Amino acid sequence: MDYTFEGQRPDEDVIFVQKRHPWVLSRAAFIGIGLVIILILAYLILGASIYTSILLVAVIIFALGLGAYNWFVYSNFLYILTNQRIITIEQRGLLNRRLSETELDKIQSLAVDVKGLMKTFLNFGNIKITTAGVDPIMILENIENPYEIQQKIAKYCKTLSDKS
Numbered sequence: 755m756d757y758t759f760e761g762q763r764p765d766e767d768v769i770f771v772q773k774r775h776p777w778v779l780s781r782a783a784f785i786g787i788g789l790v791i792i793l794i795l796a797y798l799i800l801g802a803s804i805y806t807s808i809l810l811v812a813v814i815i816f817a818l819g820l821g822a823y824n825w826f827v828y829s830n831f832l833y834i835l836t837n838q839r840i841i842t843i844e845q846r847g848l849l850n851r852r853l854s855e856t857e858l859d860k861i862q863s864l865a866v867d868v869k870g871l872m873k874t875f876l877n878f879g880n881i882k883i884t885t886a887g888v889d890p891i892m893i894l895e896n897i898e899n900p901y902e903i904q905q906k907i908a909k910y911c912k913t914l915s916d917k918s
Contacts (some may be wrong), residue, residue, distance in 0.1 A: 775878035801826040
């Protein structure tokens with residue numbers, strides 16, 4: 755893979771870069787649909803007036819801002835697996851980002867957690883990584899194909915331990 759990132763080691767190869775499942779954007783979509791319904795009801799009740807025009811502009815600005823915010827957070831929330839470590843970049847807001855990493859040789863166990871109808875149906879969930887480090891638990895949240903990703907991580911952990 756031809757992905758590079760700041761802080762990448764010279765002998766480090768990126769195996770994959772994964773985002774969270776697109777379903778995490780569904781809440782924003784449902785809010786947008788609710789706003790459209792409110793606009794339609796406002797026009798039906800109040801008619802085309804100055805109030806509905808102001809409401810329309812306000813809702814459009816709010817919806818565009820909410821959509822841009824959610825897309826920014828979604829696009830910058832990344833999980834990176836290299837041949838040496840796992841790196842999580844958690845974008846929690848416009849000005850809130852958390853970066854954490856763990857060496858593959860520090861991983862003690864991997865557990866997949868898929869709860870609920872939508873997560874089961876759409877095949878996404880959490881991977882809980884237990885490590886021998888200062889921060890003993892790392893969770894990859896709402897990741898697509900969690901079983902497949904867990905197997906890739908386990909494979910590279912085994913490859914690394916076999917070299918030692």
